[in-house]
Amino acid sequence: DGGITQSPKYLFRKEGQNVTLSCEQNLNHDAMYWYRQDPGQGLRLIYYSQIVNDFQKGDIAEGYSVSREKKESFPLTVTSAQKNPTAFYLCASIRGPQGGEQFFGPGTRLTVL
Amino acid sequence: GNSVTQMEGPVTLSEEAFLTINCTYTATGYPSLFWYVQYPGEGLQLLLKATKADDKGSNKGFEATYRKETTSFHLEKGSVQVSDSAVYFCALSVGDTGRRALTFGSGTRLQVQP
Numbered sequence: 001d002g003g004i005t006q007s008p009k010y011l012f013r014k015e016g017q018n019v020t021l022s023c024e025q026n027l028n029h030d031a032m033y034w035y036r037q038d039p040g041q042g043l044r045l046i047y048y049s050q051i052v053n054d055f056q057k058g059d060i061a062e063g064y065s066v067s068r069e070k071k072e073s074f075p076l077t078v079t080s081a082q083k084n085p086t087a088f089y090l091c092a093s094i095r096g097p098q099g100g101e102q103f104f105g106p107g108t109r110l111t112v113l
Numbered sequence: 114g115n116s117v118t119q120m121e122g123p124v125t126l127s128e129e130a131f132l133t134i135n136c137t138y139t140a141t142g143y144p145s146l147f148w149y150v151q152y153p154g155e156g157l158q159l160l161l162k163a164t165k166a167d168d169k170g171s172n173k174g175f176e177a178t179y180r181k182e183t184t185s186f187h188l189e190k191g192s193v194q195v196s197d198s199a200v201y202f203c204a205l206s207v208g209d210t211g212r213r214a215l216t217f218g219s220g221t222r223l224q225v226q227p
Contacts, residue, residue, distance in 0.1 A: 006156075033214055042117070042202060042217030043157075058214065090156055094213055101147060102206075102215055104156035 002027045004105035006091050011110045013078070013085065021076045021108045023091035030095065032074040033102065036060060037088040046089075049074055078110060086112045115140045119203050119218035126193055126225050134188040134221045136177075136203035144205040146170075146179050146186040147215065151200045160188075160201070198225045 004025045013019045025032065031050045035043035045058030049068040063082025068074055078085045088109050092102040120135040138144065145164045149157040161170030166181035175190045186203060203218040 004156075031213060040219065042204075042219045043215070044217075045214045048214055092157075092215075101159045101162055104149075104158070106156045107154075109154075 004091055004093060004103055006089075006105040006108050008108060009106065011108055013110060013112050015112060016080045018077055018079050019110065021078070021089055021091075021110070023074045023076065023105060024072055025074075025091075025093045025103075025105075026072060027093060027095065027103060028071070029093035029103070030071070031093060032068070033092040033094075034058075034064075034066065034074070034076045035090045035092065037090060037107075043090060046076065085110055115144070115205060115207060115216040117203050117205055117216055117218035119201075119221050122200075122220075122222040124221060124223050126223070128195055128225055128227050129192045130225075132188070132190040132193045132197075132223065134201055134203075134223070136186045136188065136218060138184050138186065138203075138205050140184075140205055140207055140216075142207040144207045146177070147204045147206070148175070148177055148186070148188050149202045149204060149217075151202065151220070153199075157202065193223070193225045195225045195227050198223055 007022045033048045034046040037043050044060050047066040049055035065077045090107045091105040117138045147162045148160040150160045151157050161172040163170040163179035169178045177186050177188045200220045200222045202220045204215040
């Protein structure tokens, strides 16, 4: 079955550490997205990538970085510059230029100790 | 800019009750509208969508109609079940902006009691 996988499901980080969240899709989708979800709030866009080797900042990119070296993979690094990284992180993808609905992964819950 | 406003929750209903979750939007351009559902500890699943005015999206007994004149996309279900307990997000996407990301409402938690 095609889908989006995220790992790990739970991640704990000490203050001052960088951590990388994995997102892989086998849907052959072009565009991929990272969102952040905080309790009682909707999702906010961190970064997105329309094609390989290209990515753009979303609405809350500060303290995060990404890469898109392969179509299937879009890892997110939460750096020590992110002041409040504890949140639920969701990866999503869209198939082609006409867009349409986004497909979401199961999410990674990051907690800073 | 784009924004989505949903009614605040939680919404608590008894099984077999009628459900309405209000959603209104503002958008630059001509949006597609979506309802997503999130079960505890999981990612989001698309529930239904509508891409043009007067379209009705439907799935699993849920319905929503794209009302351009009132900029609304209210979610309805005639008879809810305990298994419908989840958080529901209204969202929009404006395809001509290039990034095609979703703009989400804050979510409405639905609790259905047996």
